[in-house]
Amino acid sequence: MTRRPSLPGADELFRPTSPAESVAPGWLEAATAPGRRGTPRQKHTSKITVYVSDEELLALEHARLSLRGSHGLAVDRGRMVREAIAVVLADLDEHGEESVLVRRLRHDE
Structure with a gap:
């Protein structure tokens, strides 16, 4: 009798996956400009x-x-951070001086 554990094969470890569709909540839609999205897991x-x-x-x-x-x-967490960056940059593009990023950074000065 062998004491070796049974491990999954390469097919199970390296199976193809399809990216899930993500839907932004209504309060985020205004802050996301077309073309400005965080990248999915890749x-x-x-x-x-x-x-x-x-x-x-x-x-x-x-x-x-x-x-x-x-x-x-x-x-x-990486995906969350990339999405948060995309939202903040879209808000900056859309609102400029009145963006959340500018207001928060000015508050820190």
């Missing part, structure tokens, strides 16, 4: 490092779990 060619506080990381993880539990959306 291999990205560029990387940045962002440092966050423990509280910010905990809030991000809580939001991820809320998306999964309350809304049935299983997304990773």
